[in-house]
Amino acid sequence: MVIPPANSGNFGxxxxxxxxxxxxxxIIYQRSGMVFxxxxxxxxxxxxxxxxxxxKAQxxxxxxxxxxxxxxxxxxxINSFTVNETYFYREQHQLACLSNSILPDVIKAKGPGDRIRIWxxxxxxxxxxxxxxxxLLENWPLVDxxxxxxTGSDIDTAILRQAVDGYYGQRSLSKIPKDILDRYFEPEKDQQRRLIGDLRESVTFAKGNIVDRPSLAALGRFDVIFCRNLLIYFDEAAREIAARNIHELLYPRGYICLGHTESMSRISETFEPVRFPDAIVYREAGDK
Structure with a gap:
């Protein structure tokens, strides 16, 4: 979308x-927790x-x-203010931590065929x-x-529609090894690729606002939550609300992965840091 300069139109x-x-x-803060x-x-x-x-407002x-x-x-x-800078295999060390450390710990309380929920x-x-x-298909032997x-959630409804469609350009795909790219993405016009249907159907997308608990009610609870580079846009009050909602959405002893500049320890005492070989993540503290 082309954004006109601030002095365009009849508004000076x-x-x-x-x-x-x-x-x-x-209004933005009330609806999203983002501080401007x-x-x-x-x-x-x-x-x-x-x-x-x-x-055409006057x-x-x-x-x-x-x-x-x-x-x-x-x-x-709200859609116009969200930041959607991302790409495949971003912060890959956390994906390695997921397959090498987090999931092996999660399945200690599960049996074969049980659900593992990731948000x-x-x-x-x-x-x-x-x-x-x-x-997980490529790196976790127990995936089957x-x-x-x-489940993927976002407050931006327009970007969710793009996620469901699954079309991606070179920037989004630049970190994926070529053999994986060819295996999971079909060539499209204009140098785009589309994620294969089986993979698109493997992820459920739903609108959600991390500081609005009712908007998350239908999601259920999760074993692992990825919430990266979101809390940096919040003030202290909004971060505390987000942490409380995340805590309620995690199963006992569930894990959360944050962005590399974020720390749950400074926000809430209901999580404890866990140092794995690949990454530092946070775990629901539970009864110690």
């Missing part, structure tokens, strides 16, 4: 007053000005009134949950001995 060089910007940031403010004014105005133009105040009364419009606003949140356009599926369920 500064379409958002201080009060307008504050109210829009409050005056220091990100240019970033905010670029996106909001484009939405104002698309809706002013920023009129657009805010639309936001307050239209959940679909708020969803479009990727946020999943963006699907690279992360699909990477988990491919990695258990009923593995992988």
């Amino acid at each position: 060089a500064d379409p958002l007053s201080g009060a307008d910007l504050e109210e829009i940031c409050a 403010g005056e220091t990100k004014r240019y970033y905010i105005e670029r996106r909001v000005t484009d939405l104002i133009s698309q809706r 002013s920023a105040r009129n657009y805010i009134s639309i936001l307050r009364g239209d959940l679909r419009e708020t969803e479009l606003l 990727s949140m946020p999943c963006s356009s699907g690279e992360e949950p699909y990477s988990i599926a491919i990695w 001995a258990y009923n593995i369920e992988i």
Whole structure:
């Protein structure tokens, strides 16, 4: 999508007053937990000005009134602010940790054929949950001995539709070895590839907001959660809500993998760090 400059249309060089910007940031925070403010004014105005133009709103105040009364419009606003920078096999050391250490520990409490549930949140356009599926097929010898369920969730509804479709360009696929690329991705036009149908069907996608517990109610509980590079966009209050929701969605002694700059120890005492050879992850603390 082409974003017009902030001074386009009939809204002048500064379409958002201080009060307008504050109210829009409050809506984004209430709906997503993401924190924006005056220091990100240019970033905010670029996106909001484009939405104002698309809706043919008469002013920023009129657009805010639309936001307050239209959940679909708020969803479009949130979609425009999400960051979807990702690629296959990102932070591969955590995938190695999953197959080498986490799952061998998880199955100690399971029998052959039992379910193992893995959740990727946020999943963006699907690279992360699909990477988990491919990695386990290629690297975990017991992959066929258990009923593995992988779920991907994101607050961005547009990006979820892309995940379901499963089309990817060279940037997303650049870290995948060629033999795996040829095995799991079919060539398409414009140098794109599409994930094979069996793999697309192996992952379930659902909208979810990590700071809104009701939106997660239908997901159930998980043995392993990947929640990487999301909490860095939250303030302390939103991080605490997210940690509480993650805790409720984990089975006892379940695992969570965060981004390399994130630490659950500074947010919640309900998790304990675990140092495996491949990565440091966090485990639901349970009864010690």
